[in-house]
Amino acid sequence: MIYFDNSATTKINSEVLDTYNTVSKKIWGNPSSLHNMGEVSWNLLQQSRQQIAKLLGVQPGEIIFTSGGSEGDNWVIKGTALAKRQFGKHIITSSVEHAAVRNAMHQLEDLGFEVTYLPVDSEGRINPEDVKAAIRPDTILVSIMAVNNEIGTIQPIREVGAILKDYPRIHFMVDAVQAIGKGIDDVVFSDRVDFATFSGHKFHAPRGTGFVYKKNGRQLAPLIDGGGQEQGLRGGTENTPGDAALAKSIRLLKEKESTVVNTERQIKQRIIDHIKTFPHVKVFSKGNDGFASHILCFAIVGVRGETVVHAFEDRNIYISTTSACSSKKDTETSTLSAMNVPQNIAECAVRVSLGDQNTLEEADVFNDTFDELYDGFKKILG
Structure with missing residues (x-):
């Protein structure tokens, strides 16, 4: 089996699973309890928080545990809206955000907030100057993803942050779900970013885990009220x-x-160099530094994406359409649509997403399989 759908989810690491099982069996006290079992659990929780903070170069108090990326996105967006609504109801985001961001914005619009959706260029990238032009006296939040989950575009987070230094009261959120472990921490944690969201199952951790980076001093209302856990910001045991x-x-x-990023780039480029030579193939992702190392989106124009996905699946190679979160829904791909890619081409798009377990040998198998499938699709292509 070749698994090229790592942006959808990753297999839990065996060492990580051992940690999960050991803690579940031996350290199961409630961290809020006053007795020794609770104290042991509390200490382990804080050690985990400190380890993450050290690895990412932030403060332990700036790491808030969540259930994953969708909760984190919803929390920062809606938590900002609640905390800062007396100062304004205008939000800026891009037209290519993940559904967790996009749908949260739509919900706030229903509640009377106004959202500006920034356009993107032919590579799915916003223009930082559009952010500057969209800022109003009542703007409370700018939310821009670090890495696009459909085609892998790296957004100009540092440039947007430089603009927002002149607007210190505006929250700046980065959806970093596709960015961790991809060699771009200097982008995600630029000094003007106030919030960043992460999801554990994207990097071999258990599903239902994640965290939000929340810069010290930034105001954020809880999304889940409860017993005061996570500094009173996220209730629940x-x-x-x-x-x-x-x-x-x-x-x-x-x-x-x-090492992983370097290998991913080689795999990605080997596939791009091969498939781009075919006349009906349109490649949306590039192999340069403007794109993440692990995401490759392309289309065999004339063959629907789901047909391509299942054809590869029949040969034990797993890829996806452009986003696993919407692949089973009959909707346009938000990124390709925003890039003004015609719908008849966008509906043919598929995504290859790489991880640390993939190899160049697998790229060669993929390319050989692509040749075989493309030859079979000639009846459809005409």
Whole structure:
């Protein structure tokens, strides 16, 4: 089997699973309890928080555990809206955000907030000057993803941050779900970013784990009220086994980050160099530094994406249409649509997404399989 759908989810690391199981069996007290079992759980939770903060170069108090990227996105967006609504109801985002951001914005629009959706160029990238032009006296939040989940575009986070230095009261959020472990921490954690969201199952941690980076001093209303956990910002009994496993997974990820990124770039480029020679193929992702190392989006124009996905699946190679979160819904791909790609081409798009377990040999198998499938699709292509 060749698994090229790592942007959808990753297989949990065996060492990480061992950590999860060990903590579940041996350290199962409630971290809020006053007795020794609770104290042990609390200490492990804080150690996990400290480890993540050290690896990412931030303060332990700036790491807030969540259930994943969708919760984090919704929390920062809606939490900002609640906390800052007396100062304004205008939000700026891009037209290519993940559904967790996009749908949260739509919900706020229903509640009377106004959202500006920035356009993108032919590579799916916003123009920082459009951010500057969109800022109003009542703007409270700018939310821009770090890496596009459909085609892998790296957004100009640092340039947007430079603009927002002149607007210190505006929150700046980055959806970093596709960015961790990809050699771009200097982009995600530029000094003007106030919030960044992360999801554990994207980097071999258990599903249902994640965290938000929240810069010290930034105001954010809770999305989940409860017993005062996570500095009173996220109620509910902490997922101690999951959070310990999450910290373990990030440590393992960072240990080999540069090697993995280099290999991913080689795999991606080998596939691009091969498929771009075919007349009906349109490649949307590039192999340069403006794109993440692990995401490759292309279309065999004239063959629907789901047909291509299932054809590869029949040969034990797993890829996806442009986003696993919307691949089973009959909707336009938001990124390609925003790039003004015609719908008849966009509906043919598929995504190959790489991880640390993939190899160049797998790229060669993929390319050989592509040749075979393309030859079979000639009846459709005419």
